Every structure is written in structure tokens, then in C-alpha cells.
Amino acid sequence: MTADPDISRQIPAPQVLGVLALELSDDSTPARDALGQQAAGELAKLLGRDLGALVPGVRELDLSFAAAHFDPAELLRPGWPVHRRLDELRVRAPQAGQGPRIIAFGADASGAVPLPFQSDPQLAGGRLRVLPYLFVGEPAATESVAAHMESTLFDLGMVQADTALCAQDAFGARIEHARYLTLHDLLAMTAMQYRNQGLDPLWDVLETALLAPESEAWLDAPPEPLLRHVDGEVRIAMLAPDDWRRRCAADESDDGRLAKGFAMYEARQRQLSAVLQAHGVPVVFVHVAPGQDPVAALR
Structure with a gap:
């Protein structure tokens, strides 16, 4: 990086x-x-x-x-x-x-x-x-x-x-x-x-926002949150628990571990959002309808 x-x-x-x-x-x-x-x-x-x-x-x-x-x-x-x-x-x-x-x-x-x-x-x-x-x-x-x-x-x-x-x-x-x-x-x-600090996955998006704000960049690497930089802002997909499970934990069946995993996923979203906003990059949270393709929701 x-x-x-x-x-x-x-x-x-x-x-x-x-x-x-x-x-x-x-x-x-x-x-x-x-x-x-x-x-x-x-x-x-x-x-x-x-x-x-x-x-x-x-x-x-x-x-x-x-x-x-x-x-x-x-x-x-x-x-x-x-x-x-x-x-x-x-x-x-x-x-x-x-x-x-x-x-x-x-x-x-x-x-x-x-x-x-x-x-x-x-x-x-x-x-x-x-x-x-x-x-x-x-x-x-x-x-x-x-x-x-x-x-x-x-x-x-x-x-x-x-x-x-x-x-x-x-x-x-x-x-x-x-x-x-x-x-x-x-x-x-x-x-x-x-x-x-474990923020390597975010760097391409942040670097694009800083150096090429007219360009598009994605963070699309499960289990990381889904992000898209476009039009000078970063859009973050907000998934329902079932959609998060299908995307990030398809092989997990234990309810306790699933609940903990989803909480960690939401905390990671907040962390990435805080870093972007500290750099003056506008962040928009996009709520994805249950069952909707999250990539399509950010387009």
C-alpha cells in the first residue's frame, strides 16, 4: 500500500x-x-x-x-x-x-x-x-x-x-x-x-477520494463492509442481518457467533466511516432493502 x-x-x-x-x-x-x-x-x-x-x-x-x-x-x-x-x-x-x-x-x-x-x-x-x-x-x-x-x-x-x-x-x-x-x-x-492499524482495505478508497475525487473506487472484499466512492462521497451499504450473513458468513450456523459477527461488522462500518470523515470525505449510509443486491444498491 x-x-x-x-x-x-x-x-x-x-x-x-x-x-x-x-x-x-x-x-x-x-x-x-x-x-x-x-x-x-x-x-x-x-x-x-x-x-x-x-x-x-x-x-x-x-x-x-x-x-x-x-x-x-x-x-x-x-x-x-x-x-x-x-x-x-x-x-x-x-x-x-x-x-x-x-x-x-x-x-x-x-x-x-x-x-x-x-x-x-x-x-x-x-x-x-x-x-x-x-x-x-x-x-x-x-x-x-x-x-x-x-x-x-x-x-x-x-x-x-x-x-x-x-x-x-x-x-x-x-x-x-x-x-x-x-x-x-x-x-x-x-x-x-x-x-x-488494520485499515489497509480502506486505503484505495481514501486515496481515490484525496487524489482523484472525480474517479470511482470500491471496497468489495467480504467480510469487509461494502463501500463505493463516487461523486466526491463514499457510500456505505447498510445490510440487514440475513443479507450480511449471506455475504459474509454463509458457512456459520451458530446464532451466538452470528450475532457477535454482525455486531463486529457494524463496528467496522463505524470505524471506516470515522476515518473517512476525519479526512473530510463525505459519507452516506445507504440502507439496502432485504434481499436486494448491495452492489446494485450503491450504484
Whole structure:
């Protein structure tokens, strides 16, 4: 299970989308969701310095950075909405002088986090928190930077010690590891994580929703729930117990095991739905009439 290597076709050119990924200690919770403007600017300058040393040509591009942390699922959504909003704010930022800019966004003067950078509290608590960054510049320079980042950043993108310490102090959280990733790196890392969590069967559907939302994809592999991605949403077939038995447990006759199996099937539906919705993919539950072909019901 790997992420589509052609994620670039979903990124508006000329742009490079990435994240500063912070892996927190097990018992650590950030004290702040976003940094104030001064701290955000300091962290952005360190990020620009680190990546400027790692990737040739980075210093020729505008850097936009949101000093607010998210669950990875909040950035891996159809259309990459957080990065797109970051770019919209970049366009509106004033130009001071000539040459590339470093533009940082964070909490306002009162400490409030602006809406585009408010993380979902229901997705808080994970050890990996990610902060979005965006490089923009002339097409040739941006394409060169993008290619270099995709080929080297996953292996070499460790954050410098003073940058990690700055982030740790600013957010009030103990950080075990900090690294720079492209958005494609984050997608590939998420695919690996989901495989380890037993979510491998869902990946083709989720990947289609993220990278090719106009395309169709199915999860049709009993005893897994039946799913279809179409028209930008995922439809999940809701089966009656007898239809579930015919599809997923035809050889089972024990009533107790059947009842337990159906309950586990419904729990699996809820799990897959929750993962999809965390990634901003609309989910529709389709009730299948008793005896109806569930594949036909999702068409």
C-alpha cells in the first residue's frame, strides 16, 4: 500500500506543499494550539533556514507558514484545504521590498486562533502533530525545489536542534522527534500507519477520494463492509442481518457467533466511516432493502 506518486497533479503549480511534523512524547499535550505572531515569525525563520540548507533553490521562493498544529488527517483532505487557505492568505499579504518573503500566520493579539487554522478538538491527542508550510515562486525554480524535496526530504529532513527546541518551548510540549516532510511524504507515512492499524482495505478508497475525487473506487472484499466512492462521497451499504450473513458468513450456523459477527461488522462500518470523515470525505449510509443486491444498491 503506497501513496500515489503523482500527487503533484493535485497541487496548483507552481507550489511546494509540506509540513513540519512534531512527534510528541506519550504523555505530552501542547499548551497552545497556535503561536503568537512574534513566536510564529521566529519559528518560520528557523524553518526557512533549515530547508534552505537542505534544498538548493529554496531561498529563491516565498515561504508561507502556519504556526498552528493539526492532526495529519486535517491536512490530508480533498483539495488540501488548509494549504489552499494558507496560499490565499499569502496572496493577500503585503509585499515589503523586493525578493522572497517569509510569511508566518498564528494566533491574533488576543491569543485567538483564526478559523482556517483552528484544529479539530475531536482529532486532538495523537502523538503526531503537523504544521503546514508552502513555497511559491517562479515555475522553474519551484519545480526544481519540489523535485529535490520529493527525492530527499523524507530521508534527510531532520529539524535542526535549535528549531526543535524553539517549537518545544513555544508550544509547551515535549517533542521526541521533529522533521520536515512534503505532503506526499505525509500521505505515504499515513498509508503505512493505516496498514499497521488494520485499515489497509480502506486505503484505495481514501486515496481515490484525496487524489482523484472525480474517479470511482470500491471496497468489495467480504467480510469487509461494502463501500463505493463516487461523486466526491463514499457510500456505505447498510445490510440487514440475513443479507450480511449471506455475504459474509454463509458457512456459520451458530446464532451466538452470528450475532457477535454482525455486531463486529457494524463496528467496522463505524470505524471506516470515522476515518473517512476525519479526512473530510463525505459519507452516506445507504440502507439496502432485504434481499436486494448491495452492489446494485450503491450504484
